[in-house]
Structure formats: structure tokens, C-alpha cells
Amino acid sequence: MRRKPYVFITRTLPDSTLEPLLDLARISMWEEADKPVPRERLEKEAEEADAILTMVSDPVDRELLEGAPNLRVVSNMGVGYDNIDLQAADEMGIIVCNTPDILTETTADLTFALLLASARRITEASDLVRSGNWREWGPLLMAGHDVYGKTIGIVGMGRIGTGVAKRASGFSMNVLYHNRTRRKETENETGAAYAPLDRLLKESDFVVCLAPLTEETKQMFTYHEFRLMKRSAFFINASRGGLVDERGLVKALEDKQIAGAGLDVFQEEPVDPGHPLLSFPNVTVLPHIGSATVETRKRMAQLACRNIAYVLKGYRPKAVVNR
Numbered sequence: 001m002r003r004k005p006y007v008f009i010t011r012t013l014p015d016s017t018l019e020p021l022l023d024l025a026r027i028s029m030w031e032e033a034d035k036p037v038p039r040e041r042l043e044k045e046a047e048e049a050d051a052i053l054t055m056v057s058d059p060v061d062r063e064l065l066e067g068a069p070n071l072r073v074v075s076n077m078g079v080g081y082d083n084i085d086l087q088a089a090d091e092m093g094i095i096v097c098n099t100p101d102i103l104t105e106t107t108a109d110l111t112f113a114l115l116l117a118s119a120r121r122i123t124e125a126s127d128l129v130r131s132g133n134w135r136e137w138g139p140l141l142m143a144g145h146d147v148y149g150k151t152i153g154i155v156g157m158g159r160i161g162t163g164v165a166k167r168a169s170g171f172s173m174n175v176l177y178h179n180r181t182r183r184k185e186t187e188n189e190t191g192a193a194y195a196p197l198d199r200l201l202k203e204s205d206f207v208v209c210l211a212p213l214t215e216e217t218k219q220m221f222t223y224h225e226f227r228l229m230k231r232s233a234f235f236i237n238a239s240r241g242g243l244v245d246e247r248g249l250v251k252a253l254e255d256k257q258i259a260g261a262g263l264d265v266f267q268e269e270p271v272d273p274g275h276p277l278l279s280f281p282n283v284t285v286l287p288h289i290g291s292a293t294v295e296t297r298k299r300m301a302q303l304a305c306r307n308i309a310y311v312l313k314g315y316r317p318k319a320v321v322n323r
């Protein structure tokens, strides 16, 4: 009798999301929803697995893949897949999938929320109330900056960037974008105008980073880029921490080269509570929650399972990112 394929899932996911795999495979999950699977356990599971369902925080490197002789697919629960060594997967004939589209609007919402929170000092103001330090109404108490009518510069105009551009037009913002390739369709749809990076940095009141992390984009925001920005401008990052030279950002904030930042992502996650970026009141920080709504995370988990089911049945899923 043929052995039933084995699927290992690196976090506990709701049972309802596993449905696509139920008749097809033996499934086991790491017993925690909010703690990463220890490397040793992952390696051990990979030795047997036909498929692994991973989170964007799980490093899937060459060494892990080499120790996984039966592995046919790595299904990442996220649109980003910079945690996976694609070249190694390619060489070993392993399919890598992601979960695009279904998280676009949710992540665009969060990105725009982070922009608004940064401009209007929402977390700082909330902390003032909670700490008991709100003594009286003041004409400039917690005064932030307007968003409507300002210029937003979106770096990385993919699906999420387009979603942010649509939201920005609803706030009567002037929308600039920079991307590897020009997006005429998006320009028509959103009214966004293409700009070279230098111009975008110089003219934007909000620079929003949504480009994927690749060899090309790694550390693309250094002190030099922040210095090109207006002193009144905010830097918002909802993509990956690896796009930013964090020391350069700290220096730009110290030197008041920019007005503040909104960060959903960091170079090292979870970020160390003693990290200098966390010491600035004008930096709004979030724990990488771009796509984190119950509805979207369930859809992502289901799609990640469906991607595996396709491969196990011998089909090619739509969301393959390599090969």
C-alpha cells in the first residue's frame, strides 16, 4: 500500500483551515500558535515530510532542504518568501508557494493605518491617556500633521501598493510611486504618477516602503535616502525590515532629518525592546501585523493548505514563486 503523504505545519492553525488536506495526508502541527517551532524539531520533521507549511518567520535554508529527501513543496503562509532559499529549492526540485492576493486589502488597510497613526501621533496620544498624564486640553496638545492633501510616495507598486494608492486618493493625497517597472494600468486606476526614487524621496510627505525584500532591495533605505527626504516627512515600512539600514534610520531620526517613522517590520523580529528605534516617541511601532485579521489569516492558512493539496495531487498551484 502506498504511504500517505506527510505534511508538517510549523504553527497550530485552526482545524477548519486544514480541510483541503484532510483526506490526502497525515498532518501534524507544532503545538504552539504564537511561538516558532524549534529548529531541531523542524529539521526532524523535514526528514520525513512530503510538504511543510511554513510561516514568514521560519528560516527555510539550504541545510534544512538538504535534510528533507521526500520534500515536494514548501508552502509559505504569507505573500513574502524571503525566508526561503529559493535557489536551493529550485536545485532540489522543490516547489515553493505563497499566499498572494487574499491579503492585499488587509495589508493596505494596516499600512494606511500606520501612516495615519504616525501622522496623528495615535499611539503616543493613547499612551498619554493611559499613563494618567493627560492633565488638560491644550491648543497644541498631541498636535500631529495633516494627511489629506499631502504627497505620498509609494516605493514598490505591487498589489498592496496599489491598494494603498487607492486609499490615499480617498484622502485627496497626491500619489507618487517608484517601482522596478512602470505600472500604466495602476496609474490609470489610481491617478498615481511614476517618479524616480530621488524625486519621490525629495517630494513626498510620506514615503511608504512596500517593495519585496530581494538582493536588489536589501538595505535600499540608508542615511543617504533619509537625508533626501523632507525634514517634515515620515517614513513608513510595512514590507520587510531588511530593506532598511536601521542604523541609518536611527541617525536620521537623531539628526531630525525626518519627522518620524511608522514601522511594522524590523531587521530582527521580534525587535529587542532595547533597540534604539524604540526610544523615539515619533516612531510608531507594530509587531509585523500587516495581514493580521482573523478573516485574512484564516484565508491565508486555507490557501497555504490548498497549495500543498495541489502539489500532492500532482497539479501545479497558481501561487508558485519558483520553477
Ligand code: DGY
Pocket: 056, 077, 078, 079, 080, 081, 103, 239, 288, 289, 290, 291, 292
Ligand atoms: C506577508 O504575507 O509576507 C506578511 O508580511 C505576513 O504578515
